[in-house]
Amino acid sequence: MAQHNAFYAQSGGVTAVINASACGVIEACRRHSDRIGKVYAGHNGIIGALTEDLIDVSQESDEAIAALRHTPAGAFGSCRYKLKDIETHRAQYERLIEVFRAHDIRYFFYNGGGDSADTCLKVSQLSETMGYPLTAIHVPKTVDNDLPITDNSPGFGSVAKYIATSTLEASLDIASMCATSTKVFVLEVMGRHAGWIAAAGALAGRGEGEPPHLVIFPEVAFDRAAVMARVEASVQEYGYCVIVVSEGARYEDGTFLADSGNTDAFGHRQLGGVAPTLAGMIKQDLGYKYHWAVADYLQRAARHLASKTDVEQAYAVGEKAVELALDGQNAKMPAIKRTADAPYDWTVEAAPLxxxxxxxxxxxxxxxxxxxxxxxxxxxxxxxxxxxxEDFPPFEGGLPKVARLALHKVERKLPTFEI
Amino acid sequence: MAQHNAFYAQSGGVTAVINASACGVIEACRRHSDRIGKVYAGHNGIIGALTEDLIDVSQESDEAIAALRHTPAGAFGSCRYKLKDIETHRAQYERLIEVFRAHDIRYFFYNGGGDSADTCLKVSQLSETMGYPLTAIHVPKTVDNDLPITDNSPGFGSVAKYIATSTLEASLDIASMCATSTKVFVLEVMGRHAGWIAAAGALAGRGEGEPPHLVIFPEVAFDRAAVMARVEASVQEYGYCVIVVSEGARYEDGTFLADSGNTDAFGHRQLGGVAPTLAGMIKQDLGYKYHWAVADYLQRAARHLASKTDVEQAYAVGEKAVELALDGQNAKMPAIKRTADAPYDWTVEAAPLxxxxxxxxxxxxxxxxxxxxxxxxxxxxxxxxxxxxEDFPPFEGGLPKVARLALHKVERKLPTFEI
Structure with missing residues (x-):
């Protein structure tokens, strides 16, 4: 069969295991060298395609690609950039076709979350609406676990493990200190709209009174009096109180507890600082000494504590994406399907993008x-x-060993393009 | 030889490996059962001794004690409580003697940092100034690494490994995102007076331009203009800037950054936290999009990422403490002595408290x-x-397995005592 090249790129907030998906895509492509020639990685997501800023992955050794499996974050650079509609921004799509044609790219793999799925869906329409023969597959990724259809999103399991572990460890710390010092510990976790990560913090405890004593979800309107009553009861009964709070915690009227006023490139509000805000309220209302932590990037980059399940799933969806592409299944996403709870089992199936x-x-x-x-x-x-x-990375000199890629740029064939 | 009982307690801020020292003390005591009868742990440090709130460690299984080696925080409860001088607070010392006599305690092991060393030193004077035959040994512990004489303090190596690893991982994250999103990442670490932990963040990078691009020490007066110039240069040259900042960062006049009444870019009064304060300054002065994290308790409780060197040293100083006590060396502290840099080697020696x-x-x-x-x-x-x-703990159900102690209280023999 004819051999064509593939494009792979990473989009949106990165995770501890998005590179494991990259590894799955690239290794699967290498196994199908009869049909897939080179893999070109977009430098900084779809922007790399638009600006013809491509990395020649064929120059990377098998060892370097294998090391992606245990390297956090996006090795090829990610982006927060959403394609506009074909109707209004036809030039962008024509540019994509030019770039793909210039480099004989017929397979498109886009590794990201909800916004990126939208971009991938738009790219997938190139073949139908503009006649360029492309198969576009979305490779799911998001710590937020908010993608539909798939049972869970690769990236989430690892942040969940990190937050559950950190909650457990910090809870032991405050339990040791509470007799004469700190009474309340607040851990702020990611999850702007959905409380999946906050919920994972609850895995740290099980029995009556085991921390965390409160989880504050974005799904439940924040009621200051109710929260304070619960904090006080916990300190009275157990001597301390551990709270896991979502960055998306909000009042009944939708106002976030900590609205910094910033917006990101997608126009989403940039949040931060719920933990100090809530800790301040507790000090004010109840007078307790507090500590607070904001895990921020630490939680989603913590490859050192990745979930083995998550790493395997991240790799599997990457691998499956290539199979779907070779099968000509345009506009699909490999989705994880849970087939059993205990013992847990799963498979990967194609979902319509x-x-x-x-x-x-x-x-x-x-x-x-x-x-x-x-x-x-x-x-x-x-x-x-x-x-x-657990899927601990190799360590060297006391630190996790990460992939060192050559990142050879592909020679440009086209004029520059302003995005 | 005559057999007497031992007292062991934990004091000050806990660490990922203070329980490894407890394990070292208790296991060594068990090996010397001809001379040491029971180990009584003070519930919440020295307060447990003063209030006769003692835990009978002999009721704990060998397995439970062994599990202390991989359990973070203080299993017997810690305290922030410093004994006053014997001259002015004689009643407290008389009470200690009463409690020790009532329970035939002749060995005193106090596991803590600088303030706790002071308490231990005062207790060690009981034998000389008040005629009660006690051998008191201080077991060093502090994440701050600020104890003198010992080459390093048990507890520091693990927080250093955690901060270096977290800096490395978060740096890969922001490096992936910086083309279209976050340009500056600020990680706040512990160390109110000394910059040891901040310095550990610098281990994440080595070569030119490798993050962290700035470390902000409490030892160096904060110069806003100089910091901003460096941040801007880093973003211009590398596309992003990673900053590790000590919670003790301060201005020339000694005012802490976090206490300086700063407002963020939007005029909101900061609620505390050097990281958000510094991030706000950067937004205000340079306009860069930022993320920040405050590791707080997460860093010192992170037993899941403990340094193997640190765990071994924490255990060794506990074990050595018992040897010194049995040797009758009152008012000593087992100190770590570095005997070689590469390959690193160390031994434990007695230092005068x-x-x-x-x-x-x-x-x-x-x-x-x-x-x-x-x-x-x-x-x-x-x-x-x-x-x-690395010295990963065992995991169970995806979470670190921690010691579950019975914590049997010793029956009280004395009237209550108000502290």
Whole structure:
């Protein structure tokens, strides 16, 4: 069969395992060298395609590509950039076709979350609406776990494991100190719209009184009096109180607890600082000494504590993406399907991208406890398998060893293009 | 020889490996059962001794004690409580003697930092000034690495490994994102008076331009203009800037950055936290999009990423403490002595407690780079061995397995005592 080249790029907020998906895509492409020639990685996502800023992955050794599996973040650079509609921004799509044609690219793999699925869906229309023969596959990734159809999103299991572990460890710390010092510990976690990551913090405890004593979800309107009552009860009963709070925590009227006023490139509000805000309220209302932590990038970059399940799934969706592409299944996303809870089992199936793009999956209401401050057994059953297993990276000199790529740029063939 | 009981307690801020020292003390005591009867742990440090709130460690299984080696924080409860002088607070010392006599305690092991060394030193005077036959040994512990005489403090190596690893991982994250999104990442680390932990962040990078691009030490007066110039240069040259900042960062006049009443770019009063304060300044002065993290308790509780060197040293000083006590060496502290840099080697020697208590070890000026924003090769040579080796805890259900102690209380024999 004819041999053509492939394009792979990373988009949106990176994760501890997005490079494991890159590894899955690239290794699968190398196994199909009869049909896939070179893999060109877009430097900084779709921008690399638009600006013809391509990395020649064929120059990377097998060892370097294998090392991607244990390297966090996006080795080829990611971007926050969403393609506009074909109708209004036809020039961008024509440019993509020019670039793809110039480099004989017929396979397009886009590794990202909801916004990136939308971009991938638009690119997938090139073949139908503009006649360029391209197969576009979206490779799912997001720590937010908010992609629909797939049972969970690669990237989430590792951040969940990190947050559950950190909550457990910090809880032991404050439990040691509470007799004469800190009474309240607040850990702020990611998850702007959905409380999946906050829910993972609840995995740290199980029995009555085990921390965290409160989880504050974006799905449940923040009620200061109710939260304070619960904090006070926890300190009275257990001597201390551990709180996991989502960055997306908000009041009834939708105002975020900590709205910094910044917006990112997609126009989303940039949040930060819920933990100090909430800690300040607790000091003000109850007078307790507090500590707070904001994990921020640490949580989504923590490859050193990745979930083995997550690493395997991230690799598997990358590998499956190539199979789907070679099978000519345009506009698809490999989705994880849970086939059993205990012991946990899963498989990867193709989902239509049109059903994925621009849809967010929220926590089911029955995953949040009646009182709004914890998770239900059903939620625990869903979450627990996703943090299973360890997949420690190799260490060198006391630090995790990461892939060092050559990142050879492909020679440009076209005039420059302003985006 | 006569058999007497031992007292062991934990004091001050806990660490990822203070329980490894507890394990070292208790296991060594068990090996010397001919001379040491029971080990009584003070519940919440010295307060447990004063209030006769004792835990009977003999009720714990060998397995539970062994598990302390991989359990973070203080299993017996810690305290922030410093004994006053014997001259002015004689009643407290008489009470200690009463409690020790009632429970036949002749060995006293106190596991803590500088303030705790002072308490231990005061207790050690019981035998000389008040005639009660007690041998008191201080077991060193502090994430701040500010104890004198000992080459390094158990607890520091693990927080150093955690901060170096987290800096490395988060740097890969922002490097992926900087083309279209976040340009500056600020990580706030512990170390109110000494920049040891901040210095450890610098281990993440080595070559020219490798992050972190700035380390901000408490030892170097904060100069806003100089910092901003460096941040801008880093973003211009590398596309992004990673900053590790000590919570103790301060202006020339000694005012802490976090206490300086700063407002962020939007006029909001900062609620505390050097990282958000500094990030706000950067936004205001340079306009860059930022992310910030405050590791807080996460860094010192992160047993999942402990340094193997640190775990071994923490255990060794606990074990040595018992040997010194049995040798009748009152008022001593087992100190770590570095015998070689490469390959790193160390031994444990007895140091006089009087030379340890109430003295802080600061970073030598020649450990900080001339420009004040990084570490020297000498500092790197000192720090590098301390983060060597991994000692992952066992995991169960995706989470670190921790010691579950029975914590049987010893029956009280004395009237209550108000502290």
């Amino acid at each position: 049109a059903e994925v793009a621009n849809r967010e999956k929220f926590m089911p209401r029955d995953f949040i406890r009646e009182d709004g401050f914890g998770i239900t057994e059903e939620c625990r059953r869903y979450l627990a398998p996703l943090i299973q297993g | 009087a030379e340890v208590a109430n003295r802080e070890k600061f970073m030598p000026r020649d450990f900080i780079r001339e420009d004040g924003f990084g570490i020297t090769e000498e500092c790197r040579r000192y720090l590098a061995p301390l983060i060597q080796g």
